[in-house]
Amino acid sequence: xxxxxxxxxxxxxxxxxxxxxxxxxxxxxxxxxxxxxxxxxxxxxxxxxxxxxxxxxxxxxxxxxxxxxxxxxxxxxxxxxxxxxxxxxxxxxxxxxxxxxxxxxxxxxxxxxxxxxxxxxxxxxxxxxxxxxxxxxxxxxxxxxxxxxxxxxxxxxxxxxxxxxxxxxxxxxxxxxxxxxxxxxxxxxxxxxxxxxxxxxxxxxxxxxxxxxxxxxxxxxxxxxxxxxxxxxxxxxxxxxxxxxx
Numbered sequence: 028x029x030x031x032x033x034x035x036x037x038x039x040x041x042x043x044x045x046x047x048x049x050x051x052x053x054x055x056x057x058x059x060x061x062x063x064x065x066x067x068x069x070x071x072x073x074x075x076x077x078x079x080x081x082x083x084x085x086x087x088x089x090x091x092x093x094x095x096x097x098x099x100x101x102x103x104x105x106x107x108x109x110x111x112x113x114x115x116x117x118x119x120x121x122x123x124x125x126x127x128x129x130x131x132x133x134x135x136x137x138x139x140x141x142x143x144x145x146x147x148x149x150x151x152x153x154x155x156x157x158x159x160x161x162x163x164x165x166x167x168x169x170x171x172x173x174x175x176x177x178x179x180x181x182x183x184x185x186x187x188x189x190x191x192x193x194x195x196x197x198x199x200x201x202x203x204x205x206x207x208x209x210x211x212x213x214x215x216x217x218x219x220x221x222x223x224x225x226x227x228x229x230x231x232x233x234x235x236x237x238x239x240x241x242x243x244x245x246x247x248x249x250x251x252x253x254x255x256x257x258x259x260x261x262x263x264x265x266x267x268x269x270x271x272x273x
Contacts, residue, residue, distance in 0.1 A: 028073075028080060031130070032064075035122040039114025042091035044123055046130060047073055050083035052273040053131045055123070055160070057141035057148035058092040061099055065089070072142075075262035076269055085273040088127050088137075090119070094144055098172055104179020105172065109188050119152065124159060138272060140164040142261045143225065147172070150211055150234075151190055157209040164212045164268060166261045167221060169230040191230075194237055202241060210244040214264045216254030225256050 031046040043064040056067050067073055067089045079085045093115035097108050128134055139149035139160045146168025153163035171191040173181060186192050197205065215221055215231040222228050228249075235247035248268070254260045 028077065033126060035118070035126060037114070037118035037122045039111075040093050040096075040118040042093070042118065044091075044126060045089045046086065046127075047089070048080040048083075048086035051080070051085040052138060053127055053134050054085055054087050054138040054140055054273075055119075055127065055149075055152075056087050056089040057139065057145035057152075058090065059142045060092065060144040061095045062092045062145070064091045070258045071262050072258070072265060075266045079269060079273060085269065086131060088123070088130075090123055092144075093118075098144065098175060101176045101178075104181075105175075105177040106179055106182050106185050109172075109181075109184035112188055113184065116152075120156070120159075135159070136161055138162045138164060140166070140265070141168070142166045142258075143168065143227070143256065146170075146213075146227075147190075150213075151188060153209055153211060154190055154194065154205070155187075157205055161208055162210050162212075162272060164214070164265070164272070165231075166214050166264050167216065167225070167227045167231075167256050168213070168234075169226050170234040171230060174226055174230070191234060191237065194241060194243070197241055197243075202243075206242050206244065211238065212246045212248065212268060214248045214250070214268065216250040216256065216260050217252045218250075218255040218260075220256035221254075227256060 029049045033044050045064040058066050097112040141149040146165035149163040150165050153160040213231045215227050238245040
């Protein structure tokens with residue numbers, strides 16, 4: 028299976044992008060919390076959909092996480108973490124997206140996906156930049172960063188990186204555009220660790236209800252009580268859903 032790797036340097040963050048595949052619909056893969064661009068392959072996610080990759084239906088672009096310096100750094104208040112996340116966001120827009128576009132023959136639209144905290148990133152990027160990311164496949168995410176060991180005064184940066192906050196206030200032309208443009212698939216199990224400590228199950232339910240209230244296209248797919256917050260679940264969920272979209 029063809030693989031490429033690049034180290035891209037931005038103004039505030041630098042990291043690795045690993046591409047898997049030779050052709051197909053481009054998918055930007057966000058790592059789980061504190062993860063690396065290699066985790067997607069190392070945890071069997073690539074093997075779970077190898078048939079799609081070999082058939083030229085999909086090409087994955089996996090990026091390093093910045094969470095250790097942003098959302099997971101509980102030594103600083105949540106607003107500071109949100110500001111730092113902006114550096115990672117700029118890196119994706121200014122470095123990763125152009126590299127993906129050039130590598131994929133000029134593509135201008137990309138699927139986003141991720142597991143756990145990666146699912147939050149997939150949803151947040153899609154909602155903020157639906158022009159680039161019209162579809163997000165979100166596996167076991169928690170979509171409210173103020174629930175992640177949050178502390179300190181929260182301002183504009185936290186608000187605009189909290190889908191549970193800014194989606195609630197969407198209205199007018201922008202909401203109408205998002206209704207036409209974006210689609211989110213929220214997948215979550217009901218087994219171990221999906222409620223405690225991750226809160227992924229109640230968060231997915233609450234997020235789906237909010238999207239429904241705003242008329243934003245989405246699906247909520249609840250898996251069984253024997254499906255935990257772990258890689259075997261996410262391998263099965265990706266293999267089940269991805270063929271629909273590529």
